[in-house]
Structures are given as structure tokens and as C-alpha cells.
Amino acid sequence: MDNTTLLSEFQPKPTKQVIEYERQLFQARFSPCGKFLLASGYDATIQRWDVSGSESKRLNPCLGHHAWVPCLAFIPTTERIVSADSWGQIAVWRYADETPSPVWKNDTAHDGWVRAVAVSPDGQRIASGGNDRMLRMWSAADGKLLKEWPHPEKIFSLCFHPSGSSLVSGDLKGVIRDWDIDTATVRRELDARVLYQLDKIQECGGVRHLSFNHDGKRLACAGQKTPGGGFSTGFPCVLVFDWDDGQLLREMQMGKNDDGFAYDAIFHPAGFVMATSCAFPGKGFVWCWTPQNEKPFFESTSIPNGRSLSLHPDGRRIALLVSKSANGNGRVLVQGVYQGGSAQIHILEF
Amino acid sequence: MLGAAAAGGLGLGTFLQPCVADELAKNDKQVLLIWLDGGMSQLESWDPKPNTEFGGPFRAIPTSVPGIHVCELLKHTAKQMHHLAVLRSVCTQDNSHSAGVARMNRGDPKNRGVEYPYLGSAVAKLLGPTSSGMPPYIWIKPNSGGFKASDAGFLGAKYGALALGDGKPPDNLLLNKSISPEEDELRNELRRKFNDRYAVGRRTQWTDANSYVYELAQKLMKRDDLFDESSFTDKDRQRYGTHELGRHLLLARRTLETGVRFVKVNSYHWDSHGDNFNASESLISQFDQPFAALIEDLHQRTMLDNVLVxxxxxxxxxxxxxxxxxxxxWPEAWSIAMAGAGIRKGVVVGKTNDQGTFVEDKPYDIGHLFHTWFKAMGVPPDKMEYDNQGQPLPVAHDDCGPIDELLV
Structure with a gap:
């Protein structure tokens, strides 16, 4: 499909619905049933909203994590999610309960920062990984450790292939590994090293997000091209690979070299990638790009500082999570109070 | 561990009261300043605030001192905490690099219309070289080296820093193999005669400094072993790390062992405006490992009582x-760590509030710290001052004093 046709059919448009949250958030995802929107935060919580009506309704959060909750994932066929925090805890929750409590949790699932969790397509297994360079596989039902094996680098991202046959990891150095789950061995590596750079003395970048399209023929990985240290400047970038032959199909580089990280990239069922990036306040894009075409068919900076995108099961609504936290040196007080950051979730529609 | 200082070498007596100069001449204290340029996050290092609004993702871990915790990124340093003192109530004036670097290095004295020296130059002036005869102020830094006179301020160029670019000797320092020591001495004799003739009637700080740098170079030429990286053991290289800061801190250890009075080690690119937490993981680990090894080594060599770090x-x-x-x-509430000569061991002084946003008890500026460090080095600042061509100048801020809780 050419870009003009795509744009006429799939142009994300803002609605009046904007959900405000007083702290910063990492990810906001619609539940598979479409009734809930869940978001994991810097404040050790998972926030919930009922989005079934014309206006969102804030629900009781999931409480019990110790620190940042950078990742969450829904467990198919159940009303459960798995989440992980930066102190090594993994927890599974019944997210539809009035006051969710953990079905199970493991405070020492990892040593330190868990950066990614993924759920197998059949909902039976949960994979996790992070700073301790261990890949671990858990029973989704009861949290039993099924398998573990070392990973050569810090794990930044994980996803299962839709067939369930592969677990895919992305690391700090821009290496994507296709793991045979049964043997815990690497079948092959895909090269996303443009998303990493040793800039002077600082290791920068990494594969920040991985996702397959619905039939598993395409893999998108998000990050920053030629990432730099200090101000952490670079081009938001999504690489799309052909999963069968491992070839890079499209390097989706956006904006300028100070537009920050592409933190999220997901496939729309129609085959295009939706992605968002975040950098200093006012920076960053939302864009839609089909790998077959050289240019994106949609790009916008009107809602900058995007951290995640989620497509509602109705195929029409999109939840765009953005960060609202000014940068600046020195003391900034409002009525005598030191100010932190906050978040907004914009509901867009095709 | 080092003998009496050679007070005459830098004309110490001409600037200080004679009785104080005599006292300082016996001083064998040394200093190592590790400068992390750009600003290391206190929340990811010395003053963690886990599970608070601004605390970030990392855990606080216990240290070798019960009750004191640091960020998990300082896992090696945590084991050396019983040697360290951390001031958590630092509140300084500048939130820009350009003003902050100079002010912190100069100790923020009152403005008297002169450019004050950086700490290394001040120590070179106040204490002079040790009995080793080694240059009093060596600066180990990335990139280029050379003689950096700008640190000296009004003291004059010869109190500047001899910079070892990437830890390497200054260009052409080592004697060309085609020249015998005897021939080299003849060359130097000729140079000295030319210098003396040129300086007659026009002796200034600059001609003086020029001669001085040659003398320094000659002393360094006799210690070319200082620059022989191959003589470090594999174990040392492993403990300090092969990255830039690790190599430079290992060289700093050796430089202190040779008797250099003041050693500064700079690391750059700590200005983590973006992606701070991944940056901190990458950067702080490069500090943590060699710093812990260095403190351990200085202690084992019984040097830590004489070396202020x-x-x-x-x-x-x-x-x-x-x-x-x-x-x-953020200059409002942050931390500075120190150890060694004259400094209490295993203490945290000062406190920030629960959120880490502001100092909760008494804030201390760099002026207090300069008083503290001069006192730790055995320099009584209340009894001495610089004489800048007749202008008396206190060595540190008049309105500040030492932080007694940090001192033995």
C-alpha cells in the first residue's frame, strides 16, 4: 500500500481524552479485553484505569513492588499480568480485581534491575532478564523457576516469537539473539549494533524494545542510532528485520540526532510499525512506517516525549504515554515545593 | 613515610611566617584529588534514596560500616567504607560547569581581585615538594599533557600542574639514546647559562617558571620507571581495570609512592543529562572498582595516614x-567523599532530607572543605596567608572554617 493510501486510512488523531498521572510512567498497555488500561511507573506501582466508558475511571493500583516497574506484560487467556521491578522482583497480578494483589511474587527473581519480561503465546511461561545477565523462565501459573541460563550481556528487551518456538533477547551492545528455548542455546544473532556506541568512556544505547508482527515474519527493535553519552543524543530508530532470513528490511531513522530514544515500536495488524520517541522536553516523535516504503506515512511532533504506544483490541484507539518532566539546572520551586515529573496518556484514534 | 620536605625548592619561606614554614617543612602529607568532571549523581553513589520519588532504580547496599549504606553501583567501594568519610550536606553556589569547576577547584575564596590557585597549586605552594624531589603537582588526565600553568593563579606559573596526558610522560622527556648522560649534562649547563643571562634584570614569574620546568623535567627523567606500564602486575591491572580511569588511578598510586605531593586525576564526560541511570551504571563502575582498589592499596602500604584522598x-x-x-x-545538596590523612574513618557527616532534594542540617560549601583539607594536611589556615606582592590573602574563605566532624 502506498503512503497516501495508508495515511488516508490510518492517520492517528488526538481525541480529547487525556489521562493525567502525577508521577512518571514507563509503559501503558490496553488489556486484551479492552476494558482496562494499565501503566507501570517510577513509583513502584501499576496504575489501572477502566477505559470502557466515554471517560476513563481510575482504579485501585497494584501495590507491592519496591522500585521502578519498567516492564509489564499480559498473560493470554487469563486476566493476569506479569510485572517486574528494578530491585529484582517479579509479580503476577489479577488485574481485573477491585484491589489487585499478587497471585505470586518472587522478591529475588533477579539480582537487581529486571528490564524485560515476556509471556509465551500459550500463556504458560514467563521469561525475564536484566542487569544480572541471566535469562530465567518461570511458570506463569505459580512462579516456579523452570529454567535459567546465562546471557552474554545485560538484557534490555525480550519477546517470544508468536509460534512459541523462539525467545528473542536484545542487549546493551545491540545484539539480538534467537534462543532455542529447549536447549537454551543461541540459534543465530541479528545485528542491531547501530543502536549501541562506546562514546568516549560511556557505553550508550541498547535494544530498548522488541516486538513481532502478528504472523511472526517481522521483528521490530527500537532504540537510538549512534547514541551518545552525556546528553544521550542520537537518532530515534527502529530496525525491522525479516525473521525468516534475518535480513534488515528497513532502518526507520527519524528526526535529528537529538530526538532521543525510540522507546516503543509495535506492529499494526495492517503491517506498519507505530513508534514513539522521547528526549528533552518538547522532543520526540510519533510515527507510522510500513517497512516496504522508504519513508514514514505519518510523523508528528505535536505530542512529544512518547514512552509507549498500545493499540486497543478494537483496532481504532491508541494509548500514547508521554513523559512530562522539564529539564533544567538548579532549584525550581513551585509554591516552595520542589517539583518532580508526571505523565499523560493521550488517547488517539485512527 | 616521606622525609622532611625540601622547603627551599619552591621558596616556601618567602611566602609564610618563618615559624610556620619550619613546621610545614616537616610535613610529609600527600594529596590525591579525583575529579569526576561533569558531575556524578549523589543519588546513584554516596547518598541513595531508594524507593522515593527521586530515588531512581537502584538499591542501597550496606557497607563495611554498620548503618551506612551507599548505592549498589558502589559495590566495591562499600567494602572500603571503614576508611572513608562522606559529607552528604554539600551545598555550593554554581549550577554551571564553567563557574562551578573553577570555584570548586579554587575553594571559592572571597573576591579580592586576584585569581586564586587551584587546590593542587595551593598545596604545591604551601607544602612544596616532598623530600623525594619529585614535582609537587602532577595531573593525570585524558588526552594531551604538558605544563599547565593556569591552575596556579596569582601564585605564578611555576606552581602549575605537570600534566601527564593519558598517563604518558611529557613529549621528549626521556633522554634520546644517542645522547650520553655526560653530554646531556653539558647541554643543561649551557641552557642554564643562557637562562641566567636572559633572566638578569628581567626575572619574572615566567622566566623563573621556565627554568623550574626544566629542573622538573630533569628530575622526572631519572624516574622513567614511573611510566613503565609493563611493570604493573596482571593482578593490579585486573583489580583497577583496563579502562582509562582504572589505568590512571593505578598510575596515581605509583605517583604517590614516588613521593609526588599532590596528584590530580581527572575523568571527563560525567554530565548525564540524558539516560542518567544507564550512564551511571557505565560510568560509576569505572570509578568504583579502581577507587576501592586504590584505597585498599594505600591502606595496605600504610600510606593512607599520610595521603588525603x-x-x-x-x-x-x-x-x-x-x-x-x-x-x-544540582549544587543544592550533594556529596563529597574523602579519606586518609587527618580524616575520620567510616563516617557520614551531614544529611539531606528524605527526598534528597535539600540539605536538612547545616549546609557546607567548598570554603569549609578547603579549611578542612588544609587542616587535615597540617596547614593551620588561621595562622597563615599568602603574600601576593604585599597583598595578604587568606588561603581559604574568611567566613568559613573546618568541618570538625570530618577531622580526626
Missing amino acids: IVMSEFGRTPKINSHVGRDH
Whole structure:
């Protein structure tokens, strides 16, 4: 499909619905049933909203994590999610309960920062990984450790292939590994090293997000091209690979070299990638790009500082999570109070 | 461990009261300043605030001193905490690099219309070289080296820093193999005659400094072993790390062992406005490992009682995490660590509030720290002052005093 046709059919448009949250958030995802929107935060919580009506309704959060909750994932066929925090805890929750409590949790699932969790397509297994360079596989039902094996680098991202046959990891150095789950061995590596750079003395970048399209023929990985240290400047970038032959199909580089990280990239069922990036306040894009075409068919900076995108099961609504936290040196007080950051979730529609 | 200082070498007596000069001549204290340029986050290092709004993702871990915790990124340093003192109530004036670097290095004295020396030059002036005869002020830094006179301020160029670019000797320092020592001495004799003739009637700080640098070079030429990296053991290289800061801190250890009075080690690119937490993981590990090894080594060599070790930057980093997951510049409430000569062991002094945003008890500026460090080195600042061509100048800020809780 050419870009003009795509744009006429799939142009994300803002609605009046904007959900405000007083702290910063990492990810906001619609539940598979479409009734809930869940978001994991810097404040050790998972926030919930009922989005079934014309206006969102804030629900009781999931409480019990110790620190940042950078990742969450829904467990198919159940009303459960798995989440992980930066102190090594993994927890599974019944997210539809009035006051969710953990079905199970493991405070020492990892040593330190868990950066990614993924759920197998059949909902039976949960994979996790992070700073301790261990890949671990858990029973989704009861949290039993099924398998573990070392990973050569810090794990930044994980996803299962839709067939369930592969677990895919992305690391700090821009290496994507296709793991045979049964043997815990690497079948092959895909090269996303443009998303990493040793800039002077600082290791920068990494594969920040991985996702397959619905039939598993395409893999998108998000990050920053030629990432730099200090101000952490670079081009938001999504690489799309052909999963069968491992070839890079499209390097989706956006904006300028100070537009920050592409933190999220997901496939729309129609085959295009939706992605968002975040950098200093006012920076960053939302864009839609089909790998077959050289240019994106949609790009916008009107809602900058995007951290995640989620497509509602109705195929029409999109939840765009953005960060609202000014940068600046020195003391900034409002009525005598030191100010932190906050978040907004914009509901867009095709 | 080192003998009496050679007070005459830098004309110490001409600047100080004679009785004080005699006292200082016996001083064998040395200093190592580790400067993390750009600003290390206090929240990811010395003053963690786990599970608070601005605390970030990392855990606080216990240290070798019961009750004192540091960020998990300092896992090696935590084991050396019983040697360290951390001041958590640092509150300084500048949130820009350009002003902050100079002010922190100069100790922020009152403005008297002169450019004050950096700490290394001040110590070179006040204490002179040790009995080793080695240059009093060596600066180990990335990139280029050479003689950096600008640190000396009004003291004059010869109190500047001899910079070892990437730890390498200055260009052409080592004697060309085609020249015998005897021939070299003849060359130097001729040079000295030319210098003396040129200086007659026009002796200034600059001609003086020019001659002085040659003398320094000659002393260094006799210690070319200082620069022989192959003589470090594999175990040392492993313990300090093969990255830039690790190599430079290992060289700093050797430089202190040879008797250099003041050693400064600079590391750059700590200004983590974006992606601060991944940056901190990458950067702080490069500090933590060699710093812990160095403290352990100085202790085992019984040098720590004589060597004052200081770790600082131009400021800390904002509690607030910006949209780029970074932390910006924050002079309001941050931490400086120190150890060794005259400094109490295993203590934390000062406190920030629960959020880490501001100092909760008495804030201390760099002027207090300069008084503290001069006192730790055995320099009584209340009894001495610089004489800048007749202008009396206190060595540190008039309105500040030492922080007694940090001192033995």
C-alpha cells in the first residue's frame, strides 16, 4: 500500500481524552479485553484505569513492588499480568480485581534491575532478564523457576516469537539473539549494533524494545542510532528485520540526532510499525512506517516525549504515554515545593 | 613515610611566617584529588534514596560500616567504607560547569581581585615538594599533557600542574639514546647559562617558571620507571581495570609512592543529562572498582595516614528525573567523599532530607572543605596567608572554617 493510501486510512488523531498521572510512567498497555488500561511507573506501582466508558475511571493500583516497574506484560487467556521491578522482583497480578494483589511474587527473581519480561503465546511461561545477565523462565501459573541460563550481556528487551518456538533477547551492545528455548542455546544473532556506541568512556544505547508482527515474519527493535553519552543524543530508530532470513528490511531513522530514544515500536495488524520517541522536553516523535516504503506515512511532533504506544483490541484507539518532566539546572520551586515529573496518556484514534 | 620536605625548592619561606614554614617543612602529607568532571549523581553513589520519588532504580547496599549504606553501583567501594568519610550536606553556589569547576577547584575564596590557585597549586605552594624531589603537582588526565600553568593563579606559573596526558610522560622527556648522560649534562649547563643571562634584570614569574620546568623535567627523567606500564602486575591491572580511569588511578598510586605531593586525576564526560541511570551504571563502575582498589592499596602500604584522598565534581545532579531520563545540575545538596590523612574513618557527616532534594542540617560549601583539607594536611589556615606582592590573602574563605566532624 502506498503512503497516501495508508495515511488516508490510518492517520492517528488526538481525541480529547487525556489521562493525567502525577508521577512518571514507563509503559501503558490496553488489556486484551479492552476494558482496562494499565501503566507501570517510577513509583513502584501499576496504575489501572477502566477505559470502557466515554471517560476513563481510575482504579485501585497494584501495590507491592519496591522500585521502578519498567516492564509489564499480559498473560493470554487469563486476566493476569506479569510485572517486574528494578530491585529484582517479579509479580503476577489479577488485574481485573477491585484491589489487585499478587497471585505470586518472587522478591529475588533477579539480582537487581529486571528490564524485560515476556509471556509465551500459550500463556504458560514467563521469561525475564536484566542487569544480572541471566535469562530465567518461570511458570506463569505459580512462579516456579523452570529454567535459567546465562546471557552474554545485560538484557534490555525480550519477546517470544508468536509460534512459541523462539525467545528473542536484545542487549546493551545491540545484539539480538534467537534462543532455542529447549536447549537454551543461541540459534543465530541479528545485528542491531547501530543502536549501541562506546562514546568516549560511556557505553550508550541498547535494544530498548522488541516486538513481532502478528504472523511472526517481522521483528521490530527500537532504540537510538549512534547514541551518545552525556546528553544521550542520537537518532530515534527502529530496525525491522525479516525473521525468516534475518535480513534488515528497513532502518526507520527519524528526526535529528537529538530526538532521543525510540522507546516503543509495535506492529499494526495492517503491517506498519507505530513508534514513539522521547528526549528533552518538547522532543520526540510519533510515527507510522510500513517497512516496504522508504519513508514514514505519518510523523508528528505535536505530542512529544512518547514512552509507549498500545493499540486497543478494537483496532481504532491508541494509548500514547508521554513523559512530562522539564529539564533544567538548579532549584525550581513551585509554591516552595520542589517539583518532580508526571505523565499523560493521550488517547488517539485512527 | 616521606622525609622532611625540601622547603627551599619552591621558596616556601618567602611566602609564610618563618615559624610556620619550619613546621610545614616537616610535613610529609600527600594529596590525591579525583575529579569526576561533569558531575556524578549523589543519588546513584554516596547518598541513595531508594524507593522515593527521586530515588531512581537502584538499591542501597550496606557497607563495611554498620548503618551506612551507599548505592549498589558502589559495590566495591562499600567494602572500603571503614576508611572513608562522606559529607552528604554539600551545598555550593554554581549550577554551571564553567563557574562551578573553577570555584570548586579554587575553594571559592572571597573576591579580592586576584585569581586564586587551584587546590593542587595551593598545596604545591604551601607544602612544596616532598623530600623525594619529585614535582609537587602532577595531573593525570585524558588526552594531551604538558605544563599547565593556569591552575596556579596569582601564585605564578611555576606552581602549575605537570600534566601527564593519558598517563604518558611529557613529549621528549626521556633522554634520546644517542645522547650520553655526560653530554646531556653539558647541554643543561649551557641552557642554564643562557637562562641566567636572559633572566638578569628581567626575572619574572615566567622566566623563573621556565627554568623550574626544566629542573622538573630533569628530575622526572631519572624516574622513567614511573611510566613503565609493563611493570604493573596482571593482578593490579585486573583489580583497577583496563579502562582509562582504572589505568590512571593505578598510575596515581605509583605517583604517590614516588613521593609526588599532590596528584590530580581527572575523568571527563560525567554530565548525564540524558539516560542518567544507564550512564551511571557505565560510568560509576569505572570509578568504583579502581577507587576501592586504590584505597585498599594505600591502606595496605600504610600510606593512607599520610595521603588525603578527595573525590569530587563541580556539583551533583538534580533529584528530578527529566523527560530524557536524565538528571541535570544540582549544587543544592550533594556529596563529597574523602579519606586518609587527618580524616575520620567510616563516617557520614551531614544529611539531606528524605527526598534528597535539600540539605536538612547545616549546609557546607567548598570554603569549609578547603579549611578542612588544609587542616587535615597540617596547614593551620588561621595562622597563615599568602603574600601576593604585599597583598595578604587568606588561603581559604574568611567566613568559613573546618568541618570538625570530618577531622580526626
